[in-house]
Amino acid sequence: MRRAIFPGSFDPLTNGHLDIIKRSAPLFDEMVIAVLNNADKRPMFSVDERCEMIREVLPTVETDGCKMSVESFSGLTADFARTSGATAIVRGIRAVSDYEYELRMALMNRRLEPTIETVFLMAGEEYSYVSSTLMKQVFELGGRVEGLIPELVEAKMRDKKLA
Numbered sequence: 586m587r588r589a590i591f592p593g594s595f596d597p598l599t600n601g602h603l604d605i606i607k608r609s610a611p612l613f614d615e616m617v618i619a620v621l622n623n624a625d626k627r628p629m630f631s632v633d634e635r636c637e638m639i640r641e642v643l644p645t646v647e648t649d650g651c652k653m654s655v656e657s658f659s660g661l662t663a664d665f666a667r668t669s670g671a672t673a674i675v676r677g678i679r680a681v682s683d684y685e686y687e688l689r690m691a692l693m694n695r696r697l698e699p700t701i702e703t704v705f706l707m708a709g710e711e712y713s714y715v716s717s718t719l720m721k722q723v724f725e726l727g728g729r730v731e732g733l734i735p736e737l738v739e740a741k742m743r744d745k746k747l748a
């Protein structure tokens with residue numbers, strides 16, 4: 586049984602995240618989308634809202650028989666991976682600029698949990714500039730984000746803006 590976690594803030598889920606989920610699913614039997622409960626940041630969506638959105642959107646993604654689930658976590662990713670019984674941590678790399686940060690995290694996670702490997706997947710080039718932070722910024726300022734985030738997420742962002 587090959588189980589992986591795909592950790593992140595997912596504030597909010599983007600099509601870049603979905604691309605990584607689609608690409609990594611065939612490599613594993615089970616994958617937990619691990620949503621960080623980052624209380625010290627001020628997220629646009631609560632951790633429960635983020636988990637719910639991912640659960641709603643996941644059925645639209647081709648996951649090639651990989652059993653998907655969504656869970657929130659606090660604390661160390663390495664600890665969550667171990668207690669989940671995962672042997673891999675999946676992370677997406679968009680551009681060279683991601684590499685340094687991701688390398689530091691991967692090496693630290695390996696030091697914390699030597700049996701768990703980080704698996705890097707290259708995001709599709711059409712998502713190479715897509716980040717949750719950029720999506721929120723462009724949306725807030727009235728720019729178009731269609732095709733870069735799931736429609737459901739865009740609708741929830743609109744609701745937040747109106748609220």
Ligand code: PNS
Nearest residue numbers: 592593594595621660661662690693694
């Ligand atoms: O989507 P993000 O914000 O790039 O995800 C970053 C995340 C959640 C993977 C990273 O911040 C993380 O692992 N946080 C949990 C705390 C932790 O384990 N820190 C040490 C990482 S080496």
